[in-house]
Amino acid sequence: MVLATRSDREPSLPRTLWGSTIGKKAVMAVSGLIMLGYLVAHVAGNLKVFFGPEEFNGYAHWLRTIGAPVLHDEWMLWIVRVVLLASIVAHAVSAYQLSRRDIKARPVKYAHKRARASYATRTMRWGGVIIGLFVVWHLLDLTTLTVNPNAQPGRPYENVVATFSTWYGNVIYIVAMLAVGLHVRHGFWSAAQTLGAGNAARDRLLKTLANGLALALTAGFIAVPVAVMTGLVS
Amino acid sequence: MRLTLRVWRQRDAGAPGAMTTYEVDGISADMSFLEMLDTLNERLILDGEDPVAFDHDCREGICGACSLVINGDAHGPERTTTCQLHMRSFADGDTIDIEPWRAAAFPVVKDLVVDRSSFDRIIQSGGYISVPTGSAPEAHATPVPKADADHAFENAECIGCGACVAACPNGSAMLFTAAKVNHLNVLPQGAPERESRVLDMVATMDAEGFGGCTLAGECATACPKGIPLPSIAAMNKEWLRATRKGRRS
Ligand code: HEM
Ligand code: SF4
Ligand code: FES
Numbered sequence: 001m002v003l004a005t006r007s008d009r010e011p012s013l014p015r016t017l018w019g020s021t022i023g024k025k026a027v028m029a030v031s032g033l034i035m036l037g038y039l040v041a042h043v044a045g046n047l048k049v050f051f052g053p054e055e056f057n058g059y060a061h062w063l064r065t066i067g068a069p070v071l072h073d074e075w076m077l078w079i080v081r082v083v084l085l086a087s088i089v090a091h092a093v094s095a096y097q098l099s100r101r102d103i104k105a106r107p108v109k110y111a112h113k114r115a116r117a118s119y120a121t122r123t124m125r126w127g128g129v130i131i132g133l134f135v136v137w138h139l140l141d142l143t144t145l146t147v148n149p150n151a152q153p154g155r156p157y158e159n160v161v162a163t164f165s166t167w168y169g170n171v172i173y174i175v176a177m178l179a180v181g182l183h184v185r186h187g188f189w190s191a192a193q194t195l196g197a198g199n200a201a202r203d204r205l206l207k208t209l210a211n212g213l214a215l216a217l218t219a220g221f222i223a224v225p226v227a228v229m230t231g232l233v234s
Numbered sequence: 235m236r237l238t239l240r241v242w243r244q245r246d247a248g249a250p251g252a253m254t255t256y257e258v259d260g261i262s263a264d265m266s267f268l269e270m271l272d273t274l275n276e277r278l279i280l281d282g283e284d285p286v287a288f289d290h291d292c293r294e295g296i297c298g299a300c301s302l303v304i305n306g307d308a309h310g311p312e313r314t315t316t317c318q319l320h321m322r323s324f325a326d327g328d329t330i331d332i333e334p335w336r337a338a339a340f341p342v343v344k345d346l347v348v349d350r351s352s353f354d355r356i357i358q359s360g361g362y363i364s365v366p367t368g369s370a371p372e373a374h375a376t377p378v379p380k381a382d383a384d385h386a387f388e389n390a391e392c393i394g395c396g397a398c399v400a401a402c403p404n405g406s407a408m409l410f411t412a413a414k415v416n417h418l419n420v421l422p423q424g425a426p427e428r429e430s431r432v433l434d435m436v437a438t439m440d441a442e443g444f445g446g447c448t449l450a451g452e453c454a455t456a457c458p459k460g461i462p463l464p465s466i467a468a469m470n471k472e473w474l475r476a477t478r479k480g481r482r483s
Binding site for chain 2: 025
């Protein structure tokens with residue numbers, strides 16, 4: 001017996017991934033994990049603020065010279081920026097497209113309302129939008145210094161203190177960091193399921209890890225504004 | 235028992251529908267939920283009204299035909315099928331809301347009956363194994379490790395009712411598709427089509443207009459057969475593996 005042969009070529013891997021709900025979710029998971037890795041490094045760096053202006057500003061300067069003399073000034077910084085930008089775009093576009101699809105797949109609501117577990121799903125969508133807006137504000141505040149009250153290039157310590165000396169600076173950062181915690185809590189565990197790492201035996205471990213990461217990030221980031229507010233850092 | 239029912243009535247797929255209120259009396263706590271609806275329908279027929287259309291077949295919890303959202307829960311308050319739900323789960327004087335499965339891929343046919351042929355098309359695209367027909371093979375010819383057999387059986391319990399889709403805030407069919415994919419993919423009999431099965435079934439699932447998975451977990455809570463949420467992660471793993479390896483059949 002001769003089997004029918006396929007004359008049509010299989011679609012390329014990126015096309016298969018992007019064209020499927022599972023593949024798109026995998027793109028979301030991987031880009032989210034890249035950003036999560038960045039946040040862990042970021043929170044650790046932020047905590048250097050407790051060692052005073054020389055050490056914190058020196059650290060910020062070192063970030064610009066990583067890889068020297070192989071890499072030129074700021075090259076590493078720009079590599080990280082490009083990877084993060086690509087991750088943000090991939091994450092946001094896949095989240096938007098999948099959310100649109102999900103809403104369309106359930107056009108009629110039930111007449112009998114009850115508190116559904118769409119709680120996590122809704123928090124992820126709103127939380128994502130809040131974090132996105134925050135990142136824009138954050139870059140204007142501490143990278144371009146456009147909205148920073150101190151705005152001294154090369155002196156991030158003084159700029160951070162200036163930000164957290166305003167009431168709105170504290171409110172914006174603390175609200176955003178709570179959103180980050182909630183986002184990471186569902187997001188990390190979710191990414192593990194999407195990438196096929198979840199199973200019944202590992203579920204407790206993954207949930208504990210997700211909660212631990214979320215708590216460490218939120219507490220670590222919020223420690224800085226709290227320290228400025230209480231005068232511990234000035 | 236005396237009950238107030240608010241039932242979704244819709245003449246046909248194109249007509250607008252509405253929740254309609256009925257009073258029923260003389261309901262015994264030992265009746266099944268469907269017998270309670272039979273009681274209502276007998277009276278409606280005697281009154282010359284159109285009886286409420288709902289799906290049912292085995293009434294034993296094994297066929298997957300019955301499908302009602304009762305007070306917002308797919309298959310009602312107990313973890314079982316609607317046909318195996320009994321009126322003792324309700325109290326005298328209760329008001330009960332009865333609605334059809336809601337999902338874009340499950341359009342309403344009439345009243346509480348929805349068209350679930352999208353599930354059939356998912357099965358047709360890969361939920362089978364290719365074997366020569368003829369006499370049954372010797373049962374010991376293909377040994378299956380105990381853990382694999384258990385995993386396959388756990389997923390094979392799915393009766394295709396669609397409660398997972400009805401309960402999901404995204405109208406996603408991931409739990410159903412995962413149950414079917416895992417059931418065959420862990421067994422040696424399913425191995426020849428291992429990659430094409432998961433790729434094709436997921437592609438059909440997407441094409442039918444089901445939503446994606448956000449791991450809300452409502453599906454596994456509603457499933458009358460206890461298909462576990464990690465089945466979805468197992469299918470994701472199979473799908474990612476198949477995209478890397480490419481189809482072999
Ligand atoms: C209280 C919380 C935070 C503080 C105090 C903080 C502080 C800073 C500071 C001082 C910089 C500039 C570093 C430099 O000039 O070398 C920076 C950069 C950055 N932060 Fe944050 N950050 C916080 C939270 C976050 C969060 C939650 C995100 C992401 C969701 C984030 C994303 C970024 C990015 C992408 C940059 C790099 C900008 C660039 O140089 O390209 N930050 N942050
Ligand atoms: S997974 Fe459960 S809820 Fe979904 S179709 Fe199968 S038996 Fe029904
Ligand atoms: S009627 Fe067969 S499962 Fe309910």
